[in-house]
Amino acid sequence: MSGAYCIACKNKYGPLARCMFHRFPKDIERCKEWALLCHRPNLAYMEPGVCYRTYRLCSAHFKPTQYIGKRLIDNAKPSIFNWSNSSQIDNKTNLTLEPEEIKRLPSQIKGEHFYLR
Numbered sequence: 001m002s003g004a005y006c007i008a009c010k011n012k013y014g015p016l017a018r019c020m021f022h023r024f025p026k027d028i029e030r031c032k033e034w035a036l037l038c039h040r041p042n043l044a045y046m047e048p049g050v051c052y053r054t055y056r057l058c059s060a061h062f063k064p065t066q067y068i069g070k071r072l073i074d075n076a077k078p079s080i081f082n083w084s085n086s087s088q089i090d091n092k093t094n095l096t097l098e099p100e101e102i103k104r105l106p107s108q109i110k111g112e113h114f115y116l117r
């Protein structure tokens with residue numbers, strides 16, 4: 001049931017959810033970008049439609065400037081993460097990027113939003 005939670009913080013979505021949940025973008029490049037920002041680089045290599053159908057990111061990861069009303073802007077990117085509280089995510093998948101993968105990252109991800117460990 002991986003689809004029942006926000007992939008970055010394990011907020012559960014459903015009728016009682018206190019935040020909004022957003023599908024991954026259908027666009028392959030933006031989907032990849034979200035995956036990397038969420039520390040889930042493995043998702044970047046899935047077919048974009050799969051991420052769109054399966055994974056959600058909750059509104060806790062988006063700044064208010066990423067919204068128009070209750071909708072995300074077209075090129076919205078998640079930028080608020082608290083990884084120290086979600087070490088169980090880190091343990092489940094190997095999130096360490098190999099140098100080869102880092103080279104393949106789009107340049108904007110290497111910048112302010114993406115922190116390599």
Ligand SMILES: [Zn+2]
Pocket residue numbers: 006007008009010011057058059060061
């Ligand atoms: Zn979340």
